[in-house]
Amino acid sequence: MPCSRLTRLLVLPLVVLALAACGGGGGDSIPAGSGGGQSGPAALVITTTNLPGGSVGTPYATTQLVAANVQGTPVWTVDSGTLPSGLTLSGTGMVSGTPESTGSFAFVARVDDEAAMDTQSLVVAVDVLGVNIISGLTVGDAWSGRAVSLAASGAVGNVTFAAVTNQSGGSITTQNPAAGTATWTPGPTAGSGIVDSVRATDTGSGQIFDVVLSVMPNPASSHTASFGSSDVWFIDSSPKTGTHSFASDFHQALADAGFRAPTSTDATGTEADQLADLWIRLEVLRHLSPMFLRNADGSAGAQGLAITFPLDAPGSGYTKPTAGNSLLGSPTRYSVMALIRGTQSGVIGTAFLDSASNSWHENDTTSGALELGVFTNQIVPIVNSSYGNPLPAAPVGASDVAALEALLYELSNPGGRYLVLRTQGRGLAKSLAAVIAHEVGHSLGLDHTSPSQPGSIMNPSAAIGPTATYSFTAADVTQLQGALPGAGKGTAPQHAQKTGVPAASGGVVVCHCRACEAP
Numbered sequence: 001m002p003c004s005r006l007t008r009l010l011v012l013p014l015v016v017l018a019l020a021a022c023g024g025g026g027g028d029s030i031p032a033g034s035g036g037g038q039s040g041p042a043a044l045v046i047t048t049t050n051l052p053g054g055s056v057g058t059p060y061a062t063t064q065l066v067a068a069n070v071q072g073t074p075v076w077t078v079d080s081g082t083l084p085s086g087l088t089l090s091g092t093g094m095v096s097g098t099p100e101s102t103g104s105f106a107f108v109a110r111v112d113d114e115a116a117m118d119t120q121s122l123v124v125a126v127d128v129l130g131v132n133i134i135s136g137l138t139v140g141d142a143w144s145g146r147a148v149s150l151a152a153s154g155a156v157g158n159v160t161f162a163a164v165t166n167q168s169g170g171s172i173t174t175q176n177p178a179a180g181t182a183t184w185t186p187g188p189t190a191g192s193g194i195v196d197s198v199r200a201t202d203t204g205s206g207q208i209f210d211v212v213l214s215v216m217p218n219p220a221s222s223h224t225a226s227f228g229s230s231d232v233w234f235i236d237s238s239p240k241t242g243t244h245s246f247a248s249d250f251h252q253a254l255a256d257a258g259f260r261a262p263t264s265t266d267a268t269g270t271e272a273d274q275l276a277d278l279w280i281r282l283e284v285l286r287h288l289s290p291m292f293l294r295n296a297d298g299s300a301g302a303q304g305l306a307i308t309f310p311l312d313a314p315g316s317g318y319t320k321p322t323a324g325n326s327l328l329g330s331p332t333r334y335s336v337m338a339l340i341r342g343t344q345s346g347v348i349g350t351a352f353l354d355s356a357s358n359s360w361h362e363n364d365t366t367s368g369a370l371e372l373g374v375f376t377n378q379i380v381p382i383v384n385s386s387y388g389n390p391l392p393a394a395p396v397g398a399s400d401v402a403a404l405e406a407l408l409y410e411l412s413n414p415g416g417r418y419l420v421l422r423t424q425g426r427g428l429a430k431s432l433a434a435v436i437a438h439e440v441g442h443s444l445g446l447d448h449t450s451p452s453q454p455g456s457i458m459n460p461s462a463a464i465g466p467t468a469t470y471s472f473t474a475a476d477v478t479q480l481q482g483a484l485p486g487a488g489k490g491t492a493p494q495h496a497q498k499t500g501v502p503a504a505s506g507g508v509v510v511c512h513c514r515a516c517e518a519p
Helices: 249-256 273-293 378-389 398-409 418-443 476-481
Strands: 016-017 075-081 088-089 094-095 103-112 117-126 130-132 141-143 147-153 159-166 171-176 181-185 195-202 208-216 231-236 333-339 349-352 373-375 509-516
Touching: 075 088, 130 208, 147 195, 147 208, 159 171, 159 181, 181 195, 208 398, 231 273, 249 273, 249 333, 249 378, 273 398, 273 418, 333 418, 349 378, 349 418, 373 378, 373 418, 378 418, 398 418
Parallel strands: 141 208, 231 333, 333 373
Antiparallel strands: 016 509, 075 103, 088 094, 103 117, 130 147, 147 181, 159 195, 171 181, 195 208, 349 373, 349 509
16 A cells, blocks of 8 residues: 555665753933933933953843933943944943954943933953853753853953852852852743843953853753663764755754754854754654653653653763674663664664664664664655645744744743744654654664554554654563663663574664655
8 A cells, every 4th residue: 555645664674784121210310421420319320330241253141231210212322432343232222242353342331311311431351251151051041950061261360250140049069260160050940031140250350251141941851861770862963974064964954844044054053043953852852752651851750661861962971882882781871863864765764673693772873884863854854745845934033032942941822933833843853753762662672563553653664744643562562661771781681682683693683764655
């Protein structure tokens, strides 16, 4: 029977192979002189007295200048001096941009309202003292309870860190003034409008640099690796195997799906690109975990299998396997399923099959010329066609940031394209999760379901798409319970063995899952 427009998983013959804003204030006032404001009640006065430092090539921590006792709408201008090249002061009092040159730049900010004016001398230092966020989210947010590592640069003397604004209830730990480093861990209070500001002070020059972080609830607090009590499988979105301009194959797939700007080919991308990347990866895990009977947030639940899917790769001390790097006997090694670009037409995934000769599961496209992983470029067109190409109608951009933040942090609908992005993004994530689950199932020893059963993840002809439903059969669950946690948690293989698979000495068996098209 033809597949129609549904894509199905088919197994090829098994082969044996060698082995990423014033208030109004009120009252009449008289125009003020430079820097001093005026005498008398309710004088218009600029209350901003210092500005964060910046770094060349790094987006500045956008800062709103503030004045008190404003009547009507204030208008801000640069009265004298200059801002660093690349930064601007808007009429609404917003300092923003990306610094283009180093130095200490002094200027006088002026504000005019309907009755008065005031000025204030301010300085922006670029790369004289700077603070880099060396761990944390590239979108500029901090997550509740998730540490952010800070490192100062350009200091003359020691650098100390202190909280200026601490709305989350966070704390500074591991502060090392001589090295200019510290760790900021946001507290439990999080959400829109919650801001922490950590100030670095150079004791040698007296210069300060403020790191401003919006603190949001951690959407991945349960999507962590549980070494010692579960198999750990990292879904790696960083590889690049294709000959394209994007930093990773997954980024190209997002662009093909409309969830990344097609010209955003660097590793970071725009704010909208970063939010979409993070949200789609998290949505994949939110669909993948329930397929293994875990809760959508990654926690075990009542019937959850002993397998965890961390959003981030395990850190220092844990080993991503490579070819020949056995998991056996090492509780610090984890398995990988890569999201990559495949070159075989119609093939949507390839994975090692568990067998007596295969005690490692390095499905991360590092095993010689063999493509191992889930082929995003083959899956995206299937999803796109389900909604009518393209997906969505235009690439995500600045106007979608609020919607993407709401999706990432599970906030209320802010309008815009929230609904269409949610529907189509979840469809893409669900489809990717289904193929991942199928390939991981093979790597844990599962055969194809025979005869096929409706909705079985392991069907040899399982329909893949946003509207399909997936689950492991009762027999598969029983086998997985015996296979998990698997190799690496003891001194002998614990994964259930793939039955009926011939394997040459020193070889491994590979399963290719192929998409079929209607004739």
